Amino acid sequence: MTSLTASSVNILTTSQAVPSTPSWFGEITVIAHHLQRQDVLTAIEEQVHFARRRFGRYEVIDFVAVLFGYAISGERTLEAFYECLQPWANMLMALFGRDRLPARSTLSRFLAALDQPTVESLRTLFLKDLLARPLGKEEQLGGLFDRQGNRYLVFDVDGTREAARQRALPQTADRPAPQRRLRPLCAPGYTGRKRGEIVRSRTTVLQAHTHQFLGTFGNSGNGEYRAELRRAVTAIQGYREAHHHPEERVLLRLDGQYGTGAVLADLAGLPFVMRGKAYHLLKHTDIQARLKLPPDQHLTHPESGMVRALYDCPDVPVGPDGVSCRVVVATHQASEKKSRIGVTRAGVVYELFFSRLPQQTFTASDVVALYLHRGAFETTLADEDQEIDPDRWVSHTATGQEVWQLISQWVWNLRLELGHQLHPDPVRTTEFAPALPPAHKETPAQAPVQGYEKASVALPWKAGRFSGQDFALQPDGTLRCPADQMLVANERRREANGSLRVVYAASIRSCRPCPLREHCQWNGSATKKPRQVSVLLHPLRVGSQPILWKDWSRRQHRRACMQLLRHQRVEVRVEPALAAASLSPLTSAPLSRAQRAHYRLTFQERLVRNARVSTAGQVTIRLCGVPANFATSLGLSLIA
Template identity: 75%
Template sequence: MVRSLYDCPEVPVGPEGVLYRVVVATHQASQKKSPVGVTRAGIVYELFFTNLPQQAFTASDVVELYLHRGAFEPILSDEDIEQDPDRWCSHAAWGQEAWQIISQWVWNIRLELGHQLEPTPVRTTEFAPALPPSSPHTAPPSGYAPPHVGLPWKAGRFSGQDFVLQPDGTLRCPANQKLIPHEQRREDDGSLRVVYGASIRSCRPCPLREQCQWNGNATAKPRQVSVLLHPLQVGSAPLLWRDWSRRAHWRACLQLVRHQRIEVSLLSPTTTSPGEAEAILSRAQRAHYRLPWQERLARNARVSIAGQVTIRLFGVPESFATSLGLATA
């Protein structure tokens, strides 16, 4: 699949206006409907939002890092099987989300403890090679810096800074008229100059024409604004990925669990509870899934006079138990 990437400048996202880069990836649509992205006129568009700096990560690096997540799919599958985060354990949505977070935390802490007990060297992978110097006649690999416009050419006259860039790529003048891009040319230093122009039908009756155009009311041409986009310089060093193997610790953890033996002993209660009369249950009470949440908690609650529970784990390494603060025999 051949992709074309477009690295847009930072845009505010969300109610707090956090700045993120927007990388647009496009490719030709096939006869089969694409499972991701939006298809328009035979082109599939995919959006990638990131806060990685443009000076270090090109648009290609951002997309490759996202697609590289497929290498973690087996790990995520093992995590789902081991922790079973999809099980129903709460009657509220936030409780289910808490279970997901706890499952993820338990999984990560087990891997971290395994790495502490059997440290493995960190692997260094060259994820992306160093970029060669780009030609000034080609698009830069990491997009362009924020647009620059000219300063006021005369006191009291409108400059390019008075024309606001709109989300659709047009400019809005002080008289609330639209300027659309009609020319693009690349400068010798690799910069891209975009020329915007207004409509003569909008400029002729404009009451701000005297402040806007060079010859004021005598000008016969519409207003134009030139915007200059300077290329961002990307570091020449390669992009390195450093990690350590986690799947080996997961296998070792599974083998440890399979060879464990757990012994639970319950001491006799200190006092004897009086005999209880036989309870007559209704059909709704027999169907446990129909019990209200309070009755379920009361049924599973441990009485205060119950004896102490002792749990013994066999097959656990002593160093592992010591790191958790458990008493060893």
């Protein structure tokens, strides 16, 4: 038996400390270089101004550099990030053209002192940077293609809530009131699980085809969802104008919290799909009458197998302003367990869907499927929480938390952009809904119904006689004649042209003694049959093309950027500093007390105080494993 001896392995130690570079330092190097090359850092220095006393030598760009590094690193806490960064602090700041790294306490004071104009200036640069460089050419951009071949850009608007954990403290007369650090940031709200928690909400806007974030807007408690929605619409309008896309080809998919008619005025006329929660609309006369007629379509959920009967009701006035809206009512049988969504009446669950999509290009099942498809946004938010976790508490003030969430989404978009440069894959195409059967292959009576138009009745056929238009359709599914008698449906049949004819008939006992019989029957009082009225439901003329969904993978390009240098060698070399140059006029001249406090200097003088001087040692960073084409696109030097 052969045994291994200790002499086969030589273990040597040294007292000299040689720290290893963090695994995320290579990615920070690439992203910082990209931002510098696109003049984003220069724009932050020149356009984002914030003056406050006793900030010493640091400016906004210094703290933005720290937040970018913190978001890219993925460290769970700021303390862990600073511990890993300690040997490489000067190198990180040199990537952003700065000298010293602000301490953690200085960063906390900066985030706590930020004002709203500074946050909005940074938000403007974030959106401007997104619009400056599209991910692909115009003909390669993704989109939703309807049944007539029109291209829509889809945007998802959703709200998330983050609950703040706090200890229960006794509140008695002999004790001071508890001071909650997160109280200015959060407010009592409801997360769906436990009432009475203090929470902070944020509204996020996502381009559904490129998976790029367009903005994040936060508020304490349950938030101000209508104000946040208006800001989200403004960001979407800016994206649309930058890409020269028509307004009628932009589709908003909204969360259920927006499902009231009041928010329709906040959408600036953009097409939308949302789940409605204004269940009082079920009492509307048109909707009640439509529910008594056959459904337009049946939609089967591919996983649960639940079958929904769909009733399409166009031009229904919704909201206090009576905005005309397309309402799709979905019904299914109630189970023993109470349904979490919808309202249950007489053993039937009713769900509402609001939309402004035309019936000629989207059937009722297409509208419902588009809304249910927005569940993919939840997986995007899960990826965001896993990689960056923007909902973590970085600051105890609203403005500081807003800046952190903004920087987090900025890093997300940069990873997507660089990942597309690493792997410029073409857009992928998915058949969202199959093509409809063409009319020339099947007779209209055999073709499947894709929805019905508004019910119509016959026109007047003889002067002085009642026509079908004189018989009003009632919410209970019956007709009411001019003599206030009831007609009930007793026959339904398909016509040769594909229309559905519903025949209503009155009772002979009501027609015989009727004083208006002379104006109602064909042969006047000579006929012995009761009055009949037929209502026609003509099939909708919908485009026959399939609905296509073109997009990119939401993970592949981001993971490619993140994993490119995580396991590669990163070498950092700092050359000795040159001889100190003559002192600048700013440091040689005596400073006043106001200048010493840093709040009376000009913004250019403030930037100079922590700028990396030319006499500082040259920092050389060698990244291994970078593809040549990717390095060339970023303007990085290649070595043999």
